[in-house]
Amino acid sequence: MKLYKIGVVFIFLTLTLSACSQDGKEYSFEGKSNTWIVMYETEVTKEREFGEFTIKYIGKEPAPEVFVYKIKNASTSLDVGIGEETFNNENNIHSFNVECTGCEVYTTENDKIEAKLGWNEKSEIIKLDSK
Structure with missing residues (x-):
């Protein structure tokens, strides 16, 4: 009987966790230039x-x-990130998180995202495509 209860609890937890994980959608976008x-x-x-x-x-x-950056979701006209930064490691990479709870609009796979980058009196706009 004890083994039966453990089995029922295991099945319940598995179904609950799998239902929660399917609630979210993951999207990836990438854009590249020569720089x-x-x-x-x-x-x-x-x-x-x-x-x-x-x-x-x-x-x-x-x-x-x-370098400076301004990242915009062109589909919704929302600014996603604006900053003036330095690189935090020798690989010339800068990462940052964004979070929005209770927003009116969320990112979808069809959104058009643009990053405007400026450095050393130069600038360029990179369009990010959904992968």
Whole structure:
């Protein structure tokens, strides 16, 4: 009888956890130029969106000491991230998280995301495509 109860609890927990994990959708976006790679990975549920942006410098010149970025969801006209940063490691990578709870609009796989990057009096816009 004890083994039966453990089995029922196990099945209940498995079904509950699998139902929760299917509640969210994951999306990945990536854009690349000769100088930068920008990636966005996000998980969206009914209640919130949690994502991570990664900006990587891949240019031929030495990496800039400081760069600025403005990331926008062109589909919804929402600014997702704005900042002036330095690289936090020797691989010329900067990552940051974004989170929104109770937002009116969440990211979808069809959204158009743009990253405008500025460095050393240069700038470019990179369009991120859904992968």
